[in-house]
Amino acid sequence: MKEFLPQTLNGIMNKPLRTLGKKENFLGLEDRFSSYSSSKVVVLPVPYEHTVSYGGGTGRGPRAILDASRYVEFYDEELETELCTRVGIATLPPLALGQSTDARAMGKIRTAAEKLLDDGKFVAVLGGEHTISQATIRAHLDRYPDLSILHFDAHADLRQAYEGNRYSHACVMARVCEYMEPARIVQVGIRALSPEEAQFIRTSGITTLYAHQIRSNEEWMAAILPKLSPNVYVTFDVDAFDPPLMPSTGTPEPNGLQWPETMRLLRQVGEQRRIVGFDVVEFAPHRGMSHPDYTAAKLTYKLMNYACRSSE
Ligand SMILES: [Mn+2]
Secondary structure, rough: HHHHHHOOOOOOOOOOOOOOOOOOHHHOOHHOOOOOOOOOEEEEOOOOOOOOOOOHHHHEEEEEEEEHOOOOOOEEEEOOOOOHHHOEEEEOOOOOOOOOOOOHHHHHHHHHHHHHOOOOOOOEEEEEEHHHHHHHHHHHHHOOOOEEEEEEOOOOOOOOOOOOOOOHHHHHHHHHHHOOOOOEEEEEEEOOHHHHHHHHHHHHOOEEEEEEHHHHHOHHHHOHHHHHEEEEEEEHHHHEEEEOHHHHHHHOOHHHOOHHHHHHHHHHHEEEEEOEEEEEEEEOOOOOOOHHHHHHHHHHHHHOOOOOOOOO
């Protein structure tokens, strides 16, 4: 397989990096809280949509999350902090991938994430389809060699190929397993997979908490932290959530995660490990239905809050 290699920055990102203003950026922040140089957190929108298998629309995901985010309160009552004015959150324009797909697109996404990490930023990626995570995880692994992955999803995403494409969103964790040991991956909320994927889970050393196990064991969370290394990347497919909470995704599956238990887990990980980066992917907004947009925006800000707590 042709590996996705870093690409040159020319044409992918403007230099110096342009950021979105108050009317377009995450949370609707004034310049002094959202300039690139003064911000610790950088939002990288990646509207990549190429291998839809059921419902489409993930290409519109980042814009809808940014639009909804202006209604999210700056203050987090649980952590008693106003993160955005304290550390700064810059939002980049959507990554310009042109007609690039598959390996070439992944190379560009990896390069963009590496550039932000080189600048000392905390990278928050907004998808786009899940495919993109293989590139952003790779960039973080290069920076944090002990990296482990906390993967929220309804699907195992461990197929070798789907509809003939190894870069399908249904294959993203199989691609990740080609460059890091499966034992460093913890999957949560899984409830749709093939027999081959189930067999891989039994034999590879990956940790998978199926939705039915979560529902039958109140202590399910205790199995997760021991599997995570000090530095953790969170990849969050929004279809991990229960469809009434998150209907705006291409392949909604019943029996999903609820909001309070998900926040409890993320808070624990933020307190006991260091969350070094994350992505929120597979969000596909429905016109005329706003609550999922807001939920995705709130999830993004909560992830930032829990992550920045761990870096203090
Ligand atoms: Mn999924």
